Amino acid sequence: MTSSTAQPRILEVRTQILKKNDVTARSMRDRFREAGVFVTSLVSSPGAGKTTFLRELLRRLGQTQRVAALVGDLATENDAKRLAESGAPVRQIVTGTVCHLEADMVEQAIGDWNLHELDHLFVENVGNLVCPSSYDLGEDLRLVLLSTTEGEDKPLKYPTIFNTADIAIITKIDIADVVGFDRAAALASIESVRPGMKVLEVSAKTGQGMEEFLAYLGERAASPRPVKD
Amino acid sequence: MHELSIAQSLVELIEDELSRRHMTAETSDGETDDPSMTRPRLGRIVVRVGELSGVVPEALASAFPVAIAHSTLRGGMLSIEPVAVTVFCPACGGERELPSPQRLRCPTCDAPTPQIAAGRELELVSIEVLDEPAQPTVNDSSPKTT
Numbered sequence: 245m246t247s248s249t250a251q252p253r254i255l256e257v258r259t260q261i262l263k264k265n266d267v268t269a270r271s272m273r274d275r276f277r278e279a280g281v282f283v284t285s286l287v288s289s290p291g292a293g294k295t296t297f298l299r300e301l302l303r304r305l306g307q308t309q310r311v312a313a314l315v316g317d318l319a320t321e322n323d324a325k326r327l328a329e330s331g332a333p334v335r336q337i338v339t340g341t342v343c344h345l346e347a348d349m350v351e352q353a354i355g356d357w358n359l360h361e362l363d364h365l366f367v368e369n370v371g372n373l374v375c376p377s378s379y380d381l382g383e384d385l386r387l388v389l390l391s392t393t394e395g396e397d398k399p400l401k402y403p404t405i406f407n408t409a410d411i412a413i414i415t416k417i418d419i420a421d422v423v424g425f426d427r428a429a430a431l432a433s434i435e436s437v438r439p440g441m442k443v444l445e446v447s448a449k450t451g452q453g454m455e456e457f458l459a460y461l462g463e464r465a466a467s468p469r470p471v472k473d
Numbered sequence: 474m475h476e477l478s479i480a481q482s483l484v485e486l487i488e489d490e491l492s493r494r495h496m497t498a499e500t501s502d503g504e505t506d507d508p509s510m511t512r513p514r515l516g517r518i519v520v521r522v523g524e525l526s527g528v529v530p531e532a533l534a535s536a537f538p539v540a541i542a543h544s545t546l547r548g549g550m551l552s553i554e555p556v557a558v559t560v561f562c563p564a565c566g567g568e569r570e571l572p573s574p575q576r577l578r579c580p581t582c583d584a585p586t587p588q589i590a591a592g593r594e595l596e597l598v599s600i601e602v603l604d605e606p607a608q609p610t611v612n613d614s615s616p617k618t619t
């Protein structure tokens with residue numbers, strides 16, 4: 245036991261504030277690799293079409309691969325029900341008042357699932373372009389979705405999320421003309437905040453771009469991932 | 474807004490760091506005594522927040538007193554050092570600080586600069602300890618500082 249000291253002391257720490265989350269994410273990433281499952285997370289604003297895109301993805305990919313999904317939502321289980329229509333195993337993570345997923349929520353939701361029996365696991369984050377950007381979930385690939393009904397300058401408003409994502413997916417491309425979507429402006433915004441970012445345009449409704457995305461996903465899953473020593 | 478979550482993580486990290494340095498006083502049976510008597514009183518808490526960390530400094534500054542009030546810590550004043558985005562320019566071959574994260578291009582030669590060297594920081598730099606806990610028997614009528 246120390247007694248009172250008169251001099252203030254400065255403790256040098258230099259530690260990530262989200263260290264706990266990062267440690268959990270790293271241990272899960274190791275677990276995913278060991279099990280041979282490729283993990284993809286999806287982030288977007290509310291209503292950008294994550295669930296519809298993912299349902300179509302699960303339906304198509306599920307014909308040849310073993311797929312499953314986790315979906316975060318503030319209050320309801322509706323998204324899980326919609327995703328389950330694809331036939332894939334789906335679990336809901338109700339986050340309550342928390343506006344994003346954290347690594348331990350994903351870990352708990354996986355629970356007793358045997359990851360060795362999966363090829364692909366998808367994690368749909370809560371609809372939010374700000375908060376999810378700070379949290380590593382142990383995923384191999386992060387998709388950011390932007391719909392044709394949103395402002396083309398959204399990437400400029402939320403540069404961080406575009407910087408933490410690996411690929412941008414423009415959804416609802418089938419209604420681009422109707423809603424007056426300015427494709428060049430959207431692509432310029434993305435290129436401005438993240439030079440060289442890959443962009444794909446899809447419509448889960450008509451199927452446009454879905455096969456192209458599946459080819460990209462297959463390529464990413466097959467390419468060697470950096471392994472920690 | 475996730476700054477309250479971030480502030481809570483920060484407070485937990487401070488508690489962990491103090492524990493690790495044996496700066497929390499426990500009674501002999503392992504139970505923490507009245508925290509205001511046994512915890513050190515904190516001064517400046519320095520954190521670095523990058524422009525691409527996803528955290529808004531002002532929101533974190535507002536959330537921090539709420540998080541610390543619900544903890545066992547005493548005192549503690551948050552001091553945020555913002556970190557601008559710095560990129561590596563492949564054309565100039567050097568690091569350049571950007572005026573805004575909205576345009577990742579070299580301010581000197583306008584080459585695209587996707588490689589980020591700084592600006593993602595979200596770290597606890599240091600904790601100032603004003604006084605360390607005395608024995609729980611010490612009389613201290615006003616342990617809470619403002």
